[in-house]
Each structure stands twice: as structure tokens, then as C-alpha cells.
Amino acid sequence: MSRLRAVVAALTLGAPFVATAADITRVASSFEDDDPFGMFIDVGVETTQRRTKIVRESLPTTAEGKRYANALWYRGADPRLNFDLAIGISRDVELSFGVPIVFVRTEKWDFVSDSNSTILNNTIGNNCADGEPCTLPSAQPLFNVPLETLRGGVGNMRFGLAWAIFNQRKDDTKPMWVVGLDYEAPTAAKLDPSVPTDSEAENARNIGDRVHKYTMYTALSRKIGIADPYFRMHYTVPVRGPGFYSNCDQKNLDPQNLGRPQNCGIDEWDRKTTGIQAPHTGGLTFGSEFHVYNQPNRKVWLDLRAITNYVSEGRYYNELSGALRKLLYTGDYMQVGGQLALKAHVNDVLTLRGSAMLLYNTDHVLTDEQIGKDIDKSGTVDITTNPAEINPNFDYRTDFVSRRFYATESKDFRLELSATFSF
Template identity: 50%
Template sequence: MSRLRAVAAVLTLGVPFAATAADITRVASSFEDDDPFGLFIDAGVEYAQRNSRIVRETPVTPGGSKIPYKLGDAFTYGQYETRLNVDLAVGISRDVEFSFGLPLVLLQNEYWNRPAAEQGSRADLSDIDISGRTRAYRWGLGNARFGLGWAIFNQRKDDTKPTWVARLNYEAPTAPAFDPSYDTAATDRTTVGDRVHKYTLSTALSRKIGLAEPYFKVAYTIPVRGPFAYSNCDNTLGMGTPENCGKPGWSRGETGIQAPHVVGVTMGSEFQVGDRSARMLKLDARVVSNFVSAGRYYNELSGALGKLLSSSEYLQLGGQLGATFQLNEYFSFRGTAAFLYNTDHALTAESVGRDEDNNGQADSDVDRNPNFNPVWDQPGGRFYAVGSRDLHFTATINFTF
């Protein structure tokens, strides 16, 4: 019989998590001699949170220091999200599958808390407090996911080779576009769509050795801005040079969302407890690393300032533990818990503008980037996320037909 399928690869905060172990090298297959039709349906709940300190550069007192700026606490930040996922995969040929998934975000809440001891100081942000927000609320249907998977080699059919799978997954911008400038409330939430196409190319290898099945996966996500994507020029709140919006060189594409590229590497192994195939327990342990490129998107400070902000690149490093209990050949239950540490990165790193003559600065007013705000993008006033960490939990029921 065909085995389990779980299409659970997801982006938090533009930042993507690794798929479940059952998804790494197992593909729904049809037209097999012993299984003419393969179909997997998964339904699950997912909870994720991100906690960070948001700090700000502050000029140091002159006196020979080689470091021109120090970092002072400005906020503590928390984002909490709960969603439902429904995914299916159907074999369209031998060792070839088509998959589809649709998430429903039940809630996505953000909180910014200022240190009481810093009230009235630079960390109080009295010079940039353009929105006065300390909360943001979002919800709604997420982006639909489509995928093709091909098991180039299948160890079940040829035990001299490992299982090798290649995939192309596509996240379509089906969710309504969000507006970061919209002042939300618990009873008046905004949507979650970023209107960005995301194409993920991945390949994975696994080899079953006794009761263990080690695996390795590499993935690359390529974002492409879609129709009706948000631009900060849609609401010029907090823009340094709003009059440049729409001028040559500063179109919506150049002033709007620029989602990050993501490269991920996952290594780990499943461990089968016992040797029964009809009812068994599998344990899964893995390490996860992701590189998230620089970009302009909704980051940890966007909800407070009501703008898409330019983030610098950063790394995610962590791991995941999981367990799958297979009740019978048709039903199983899987739970996972993951932790990721995000390296420190800038949250307000917008460039000042175009450097047409390569002298290191934007010489004319028309060259200035409309998004650039000297209050928080200029060195000495930039914001950073430090000590950032993600927690992620899933519980999924898998149906195999």
C-alpha cells in the first residue's frame, strides 16, 4: 500500500519551516500492480510563535570608541498564530504525485511592549511613534499550495538504491492582500495575503537501514511579486520622500513588497519502534537550517509602524522532534515540535536611494528612495531584532487510501 503523505511545509513571517519527515521522500503513486490508486488526505492544526527583542542603535559618547553605535532596548515583540491545514496528494502516475493544500489562519496576533524603565528616553520612540500601535490582528484564508513530486529512485522497488525525490511546489497568491497601514482590532482584523508567488524547488534522499531511515533535503524558495501586491506608496504614512512615488525609477514594483529568497537544509532520521507494519510508532529527529535573504516585507516592526520594512539577511538554526503513530493501513496521527533561533538582523535597513554616479550617495531629490526615512533607516537610528526564536507545533491526522 502507499504510505502516508503530509504536505506541511509553511512560511512565518515570510520566513519558511521544513516539511514533516513523511513528506521528505514519500510520494503518492498510482497504477502500481498492488495499488492502482494512491490518495493521501491530511487535516491538522498548527501553532507557531515568534518572540524577539527589538533594539535600536544609539550614538555613543565620543571618546575614542571604534564602535559608533550601541543598541538599546526599545520593544519586546511576540507573534502568535493558529491555523488549520487541509492537504491532499494524489498519484497521477507511478511514483509521481500532484498535491494541493489550503490553510485557514484562525488568528495571527502581534504585540509590542515597551520597557517601563525606558519611558521618556530614545527607546520610548517618541520621535517615530507615527501609529501608536501596540497590537495587530490578522486572520483569513491563506495562500493555496500546489505541487508535483517525482520519486526518481524508490528503495521499496529497488533496495540497491536510496529513495530520491524531486519536487516543485507553488504557493499561489490567492489570499486577499493585507494592508500594513490598517489599524486593526481584535474585532476588526485584516487579511493575511502578501500577493507573492512562491516557487520552491527541492530534492531529498533517504535510505532505510534496519529500523532507521536517515534523510537529507535541500530546498530553495523563489518569490515573484504578484498582482495587487501592496506598496508603501499606497499609504505614505512615515515615508521620507513620498513625492517620489510613481516617478521614473520608483514604480510600485520598486517601492512595494520584495519577499526574501530562502535556502533550507534539513538532515535527520526516522526511527521505527518495533517491526510491525500495520500498527507502529515512528520517532523523528532532525536539524534544520535556513538562510533568509534581505528584502522588504512585513517584519517584526511593520505592524507597529504600519509599513513594509527592509530587513537584512539572517540565518535560522534549530531542530524538530516528531512522532507518528500508525493505527492501521488507513489512519495515522503525527505530532511535531520545532525550535528555531534567528540570528540578529536589521528591521529598518532601507537604502537612501539610487547612486547614479557611483559616489556613494543619492545626489538629487529624484534619486531618493520614497521608502527611506532618515529617522529609522539612517545609521544611528536603525532597529534590529535580537534574540529572536520561533516555536512551532503541529498535530495532524493522516488518511491513506
């Protein structure tokens, strides 16, 4: 799987010690007595698919509270080519570089049931009178359904540094213990969700979020007979980079798309406040490789792992952003699942690997902007007498309680085929 996606907890690093360390703790090493130079080149193709049922809350009609109505099926596909290079710069110390090329990232929205859809029959309007909501004289759809967007291009570059504190190959009384830091740079062209795209659109190659991401991790493994159990823990901190996106930057600003666009840029609602707020992510991976075939020149491993990730709340591109054409404040959620992989050591240079991964994403809100903040310290957010307190990102049509959208039954499925060349 991609070594560039921190939200997935199966990131691995290549190294020459294939026989005595699980993939998750491999580190390229140089200046060894028997190997003066170590390097890995990893090339792989993968496709990730996300399928989510999007529901919408409605006013409670029973003592049990809120009801949720089926709204949309979301289907996203992300096929890509991954290239990773790892070079040993010292004994048990590795410097790595990686970049993905996204072929065509496809997103599709279709009705679960289009009868009496609140998406098409929306009668709530933003900015009808001095920024306040109103009831429209006729229905105005939030967006058209079915809908499809296409994007693709070169993704963010990744740079990494890893150190094997313990190396079982050199001291079999100790496990492999690796610590590292990965840095994902905001090198991809900035994605503007307000502009619809297809394969011919000018900005269809823009897929970047313009966010620095720093991933700290540690991993351990120990070969015991035919098994090589391992454990990995990671945490990613996002930091907004230059030229980050804000909904107030929309090229074709639709006054219906923001609750109070007049507040964009004023002191309390500057770009840092209204812009992207990428989520923090963290996770645990544990599993084991099993040597199922072991001959001097041919080796085969079966890799079974369990994955748990946490994704914090934030304002970023989610399953509804391409339809509503803006970044959306998203609730936090967990990912739980597993991966099955098969790895074959063909010769001293070439190792092949194939894997399949399934993750279940817990239910979470997709449109949850706060209506504003108490600027004058009166104790409440007063949207009538002090409209400067209204969050310009807040959308009366989708962020009010009883109108919000939620992701449910969400699953990620990923297939990967890769080749590792060891030198």
C-alpha cells in the same frame, strides 16, 4: 508543520508507502500492480510563536563603536488549520494541493523598559520642509506602546508536483530519492500594513503578500534497520504577482511615514522599485526516523531532525511592520534549530503525528532602507540639490545609521498535530 511555509525547511509530502520511506520522501503513487490508486489527505492544526527582542542602535560613545539600547519585546502567534491533498497521477509521481486557514494571527509589542524611550520621545520629523527632516518642537511618538494587531483568514494556496526517481520499496538496493516543485499562488487577500486591525476590522481577513513563490527541492532517505535517515535541500524564488503592495499605496498616507512621498510614482521610483521585495529562502534538513514499536497493525516512529535555513534581505512584512504600518527593508539572517516528532500508524488508513520545533534566528536589521540612488550619475546621492534621488521609502526616523532597529534573541517555536488518511 505547514507544508506551505518555505522559510521552514521541514516541508513533507504524504504517500502510501509509510513502512519503507521517511515522511520527507513520501510520494503518492498510482497504477501500481498491488495498488492502482494512491492518495493522501492530511489535516493538521499548528501554532507558531515568535518572540524577539528589538533593540535600537545609538551613536557610538566609545572606541568599540555602536551601542544598542533595548527597545521592545515582540510576540507573534499564528494558529492555523492546514489541509493537504496528494494524489498519485502515475507511478511514483504525485500532484498535491494545500491551503491553510489562519485563525487569529496576533502581534504584540511591549517595552523592555519604557524609561526615556526613543520611540515615545521621538523628535525627528519627516517632510517638515520640502521633504527634508527636521527637529520637532515637541515629541511625536513613532507609535504607541503597548500595541496589538489581530489578523486571520484563508492563506495562499499551494500546488506541487513530485517524482520519486528511486523507490526503495521497489528496489532495496537504492534509496528513496524525490525531486519536486511547489508553487504557492498569491490567492489570499492583500494585506495593507498601513491600516491597523483588530478582530472586528474590515480588512482583518487580509493576510496575503501577493507574491508567487516557486520552491525547488530534492530529498533522499534510506531505511537501515530500525533507522530511516534522510536529507532534504530546498530553495524558494519569489516573484511579485498582480496587485502587489507598495508603501506608496497606503490608503491613509501619513507624510511622516515616508521620507519623501512626493517621489512616489516618478520614473525612478515606480511601484516595482518601491514595492514589496520578498526574500529568497533556502535550507537544509537532515535527520532520521526510528522505528520504536513495530507490530503488524501498530507502528510508532520517533523523528529527530536538524534544520538550517537562510533568509535573504528584502522589503517585506517583519516584526516592526505592524507597528510602523509599512513594509520594511530587512537584513538577511540564518535560522538554525531542530524538531522532535512522534508518528503512530494506527491502521492501514490512519496515521497520527505530533511535532515540536524550535528555531533560533540570528540577529539582523529591521529598518534598513537606502536613502536613495545616484540618478544623475554624479557619484553621490544628493538629497539637497536633487531631492528626486531620495528613496520615498526611506524614513529619517528609523533608517538612518544610529536610529535603526534590530531583531535580537529571536526564536520561533512551533507545535503541530496532524492526521494522515491513506487510500
